[in-house]
Amino acid sequence: MNDLVQLASLAPLLALAGAVINGLFGRNLKGNAPGIIASLAVAAGFVLSLIAFFGVRAGGAVRVNFGDFLVAGDFKIGLGFHFDQLSVLMMLIITGVGLLIHIYSIGYMHGDDGISRYFAQLNLFVAAMLVLVMADSFPLMFVGWEGVGVCSFLLIGFWYRDLANASAGRKAFIVNRVGDFGFLLAMFLTYKAFGTLDIQAVNAAAPSLAYGAAILTGIGLLYLLAAAGKSAQLPLHTWLPDAMAGPTPVSALIHAATMVTAGVYLIARTGGIFANAPGAAATVVWVAVLTALMAAIVAIGQTDIKKILAWSTISQVGFMVAAVGAGAYWAGIFHVLTHAFFKALLFLGAGSVIHALGGEQDVRKMGGLGRKMRVTGTTSLIATLAIAGVPFLSGYFSKDAILGALLTSMPLGNYGGQILFVLLMLTAGITAFYMFRWYYLVFAGEPRSKAEFERAHESPAVMTVPLSILAVGSVVIGYVGLPAFLAPNAIQEWLAPVMAHVDFEHLSTSAEWLLLIGSVVVAAAGLGLGYWVYALGSGALAKRLGNTPLASASRGAFGFDRLYRSLFTEPGEGLAEGVASLDRDVVDRGMTGLTGVVPLLGRLIVLLQSGYVRAYAFAMVLGVLALAVAAALIGVFA
Amino acid sequence: MVQTEYYVALSAVLFALGGIGVLTRRSAIMLFLSIELMLNAANLAIVAYARQWSAAGAQHALDGQAAVFIVLAIAAAEVAVGLGILVAIFRNRVSTDVDELSEVRA
Numbered sequence: 240m241n242d243l244v245q246l247a248s249l250a251p252l253l254a255l256a257g258a259v260i261n262g263l264f265g266r267n268l269k270g271n272a273p274g275i276i277a278s279l280a281v282a283a284g285f286v287l288s289l290i291a292f293f294g295v296r297a298g299g300a301v302r303v304n305f306g307d308f309l310v311a312g313d314f315k316i317g318l319g320f321h322f323d324q325l326s327v328l329m330m331l332i333i334t335g336v337g338l339l340i341h342i343y344s345i346g347y348m349h350g351d352d353g354i355s356r357y358f359a360q361l362n363l364f365v366a367a368m369l370v371l372v373m374a375d376s377f378p379l380m381f382v383g384w385e386g387v388g389v390c391s392f393l394l395i396g397f398w399y400r401d402l403a404n405a406s407a408g409r410k411a412f413i414v415n416r417v418g419d420f421g422f423l424l425a426m427f428l429t430y431k432a433f434g435t436l437d438i439q440a441v442n443a444a445a446p447s448l449a450y451g452a453a454i455l456t457g458i459g460l461l462y463l464l465a466a467a468g469k470s471a472q473l474p475l476h477t478w479l480p481d482a483m484a485g486p487t488p489v490s491a492l493i494h495a496a497t498m499v500t501a502g503v504y505l506i507a508r509t510g511g512i513f514a515n516a517p518g519a520a521a522t523v524v525w526v527a528v529l530t531a532l533m534a535a536i537v538a539i540g541q542t543d544i545k546k547i548l549a550w551s552t553i554s555q556v557g558f559m560v561a562a563v564g565a566g567a568y569w570a571g572i573f574h575v576l577t578h579a580f581f582k583a584l585l586f587l588g589a590g591s592v593i594h595a596l597g598g599e600q601d602v603r604k605m606g607g608l609g610r611k612m613r614v615t616g617t618t619s620l621i622a623t624l625a626i627a628g629v630p631f632l633s634g635y636f637s638k639d640a641i642l643g644a645l646l647t648s649m650p651l652g653n654y655g656g657q658i659l660f661v662l663l664m665l666t667a668g669i670t671a672f673y674m675f676r677w678y679y680l681v682f683a684g685e686p687r688s689k690a691e692f693e694r695a696h697e698s699p700a701v702m703t704v705p706l707s708i709l710a711v712g713s714v715v716i717g718y719v720g721l722p723a724f725l726a727p728n729a730i731q732e733w734l735a736p737v738m739a740h741v742d743f744e745h746l747s748t749s750a751e752w753l754l755l756i757g758s759v760v761v762a763a764a765g766l767g768l769g770y771w772v773y774a775l776g777s778g779a780l781a782k783r784l785g786n787t788p789l790a791s792a793s794r795g796a797f798g799f800d801r802l803y804r805s806l807f808t809e810p811g812e813g814l815a816e817g818v819a820s821l822d823r824d825v826v827d828r829g830m831t832g833l834t835g836v837v838p839l840l841g842r843l844i845v846l847l848q849s850g851y852v853r854a855y856a857f858a859m860v861l862g863v864l865a866l867a868v869a870a871a872l873i874g875v876f877a
Numbered sequence: 878m879v880q881t882e883y884y885v886a887l888s889a890v891l892f893a894l895g896g897i898g899v900l901t902r903r904s905a906i907m908l909f910l911s912i913e914l915m916l917n918a919a920n921l922a923i924v925a926y927a928r929q930w931s932a933a934g935a936q937h938a939l940d941g942q943a944a945v946f947i948v949l950a951i952a953a954a955e956v957a958v959g960l961g962i963l964v965a966i967f968r969n970r971v972s973t974d975v976d977e978l979s980e981v982r983a
Contacts, residue, residue, distance in 0.1 A: 852908075852975050857900050 244294035244301040244322050250284035250330065251373070254366035257281070258359045265355020274345035277358035281341050281365055285334035292327045300324070300737065302439075308379060316436055321375035323737045328572065328730075329372040329504055336496045336579045337365050339705040343587055344488040346701035347594055357397060357486065364390035368497050372504060377426045377436045380505075384422060384469065387498045388415045394493060395485040407484035414478040418468015418502075425461035428454060429512075442511030442739065450515055459512050459519025463526065466502025470556045473530045477799050479553055483545040487590030490545060495552050495586050496579040503559040503575055507568040510739030514566060514650075521654035523564030524645065528659045528666070531557025533797060535669040539676065540793030543600050544589045547677050550796075551626070552582060554666060558641050561663060565651050566741025567644030569731040573720040574641060576730070577633035580716050581625040584709035588619035591698040591706065592681060596691050602680040604691050609682035611695045614703040616682045618710040623678040625713045627671035628762035633717030638667055639758050640720060646754070649742040664761055671765025679773045724751045878932070884925030891918035905963050905973040909956065916952050920945045 257280030261273045268276070295301065300323035308318035320326075341361060348354050367386025374380035389412075396408030430436055432454045433444050448455055466472065471479035482494050493499075506513060506523060513520040531554045538550035555578050562571035593600055595612060609616030625632040628639075645651065645660040686692035697703065720730040724746075746754070772780050784790060795801070891914055898911030927941025967973055 852978070853900050853903075860896055860900065 247291035261359035421464025445511035470502030491586035527560035675769030
């Protein structure tokens with residue numbers, strides 16, 4: 240079984256091979272060939288991930304070492320993969336959801352000029368993401384970390400001829416660099432504290448340091464910075480809404496299902512550190528909860544079909560980060576899993592709508608589309624209900640697990656766990672509200688634009704089949720994590736051997752029921768409020784609410800972009816302008832002035848050049864005499 | 878035996894005469910003559926010193942004499958080339974006034 244698990248090391252290589260084939264020979268591939276090659280590469284990766292999954296289930300974690308990655312004196316890092324319960328689960332999500340999105344892309348990107356470039360980059364992303372989750376050391380993880388960043392940059396700016404898309408890609412890359420900087424510093428500190436960068440060794444050694452030691456807190460906060468960059472948490476969240484400039488399947492794969500969960504994975508993977516640094520862990524939860532709340536409020540005020548989902552993603556990733564910060568690593572990963580299904584489905588549904596309307600993304604021009612696009616409408620409704628937390632759908636279970644974890648986490652108790660619980664519960668209600676708004680404005684009600692409505696048509700099967708599969712997943716995947724007091728919680732038990740231990744208070748069964756019913760009430764309240772405002776209020780109430788200060792803050796996304804513009808971009812531009820003018824007005828002018836001096840000097844020297852041989856000879860004689868006199872004076876002849 | 882100082886003094890006088898000739902004369906022929914005078918002034922100084930060394934029984938007493946032959950040979954070569962150029966210039970200009978040869982002046 241061990242050998243079979245090791246076979247899964249080929250998964251990133253296969254995706255890389257797909258990227259190379261499409262990247263180098265894509266020009267010669269016709270029709271759907273690039274998409275089929277890329278999908279096959281990911282499908283093979285999915286099969287290998289399944290093998291690894293069953294292998295780990297049968298025989299536990301497997302480690303593969305391929306040799307040395309970095310050697311410098313005493314400092315040595317092996318090149319190897321670590322297959323355990325956590326990494327194989329992530330591999331399944333990446334290749335499984337990735338495969339569906341690859342197939343969907345064949346339909347969505349049909350006829351695009353850059354289709355082979357698209358699939359090459361998508362495959363490259365899968366390869367990098369697999370390396371990220373399979374790596375057994377921080378530097379190798381960083382390779383994948385940077386790789387997905389590059390692919391994200393490339394794919395956001397995929398339609399680079401439009402300057403806005405290209406600068407959105409650049410923004411994502413630059414903001415991510417801030418987080419990467421945190422990752423690097425965290426690695427330095429980790430090495431200082433533990434003398435190794437092997438993830439398993441660090442996790443094993445972390446409890447031997449003092450509980451809450453300053454260096455552990457420092458490492459934790461720096462990993463939080465890294466996670467905030469990749470997972471779009473405060474204050475580095477501003478790139479994700481702009482990242483919607485990329486093709487919609489990219490938004491689904493990279494900016495909803497996989498890459499943005501890398502921060503969650505990072506914190507779960509380094510659980511040994513966070514479990515022993517309660518201050519850092521509590522900071523993680525506070526950042527995540529505030530992000531979730533802020534992003535949920537902003538999502539209400541957006542009008543772009545994809546941007547609503549982008550803010551929703553920021554908010555949902557906040558839920559996951561909150562869970563891993565609270566020490567409920569399994570709940571965070573559980574929400575990664577469920578979110579991968581329903582958010583990918585929402586994005587692909589949005590993509591299907593955009594595809595049908597020929598590029599229209601403004602929800603104010605939609606409405607009633609569910610009648611023309613049955614599959615897209617129905618699957619999107621399932622995803623909406625799942626994310627809103629309607630009982631018996633996947634999002635309900637994972638969200639409930641997170642809320643319960645916040646309430647009962649012992650380390651978090653000293654840092655305002657109950658306030659955080661209330662805030663996140665509120666966020667869950669707002670989630671139901673804005674998701675109802677999203678669904679209602681797009682698919683239900685009366686069409687607000689006749690022309691757009693007439694144009695709408697259902698997408699081809701290559702797009703609707705992945706939608707249907709994801710919809711089934713969005714319904715059933717939650718049952719792997721049923722509340723532990725009701726039924727065996729499969730995912731918690733599955734992840735337990737590899738997760739750091741954090742103490743939780745035990746809730747009585749009645750309290751557990753109260754919590755379950757509480758989340759139902761909150762979800763119902765959010766959906767009901769949405770129905771009241773958008774479906775019954777016929778727009779008048781929505782308009783009145785739209786004039787409140789909170790609503791304008793929501794539309795302006797709380798002004799982070801403006802703040803960063805005046806804090807960083809404008810001073811940066813000012814500095815660049817200053818340097819440019821220094822170059823132009825001082826260096827260039829100085830040089831030009833100097834070129835003016837040279838001819839003047841030349842004209843002076845010309846005066847010496849009489850052209851009379853005698854004059855030159857005379858100068859020579861004078862020179863010899865001067866030398867002779869000088870030699871006599873300093874006593875050469877003495 | 879005549880003292881070396883006298884030879885050197887004569888050599889210096891001849892060299893100075895040659896130098897003044899080079900500086901004051903315009904005719905290329907006279908310039909050549911003056912340069913020859915300077916070369917031979919130098920030769921005179923060299924053989925004078927060589928004589929002094931050999932009188933003192935030094936090991937390489939004849940080196941100076943040999944050097945003079947080299948100078949003579951070079952002077953002869955120089956005159957051959959220089960006079961050739963001079964003839965060519967004279968054919969073009971019907972004059973050997975070096976002050977007129979200043980076309981390359983800026």
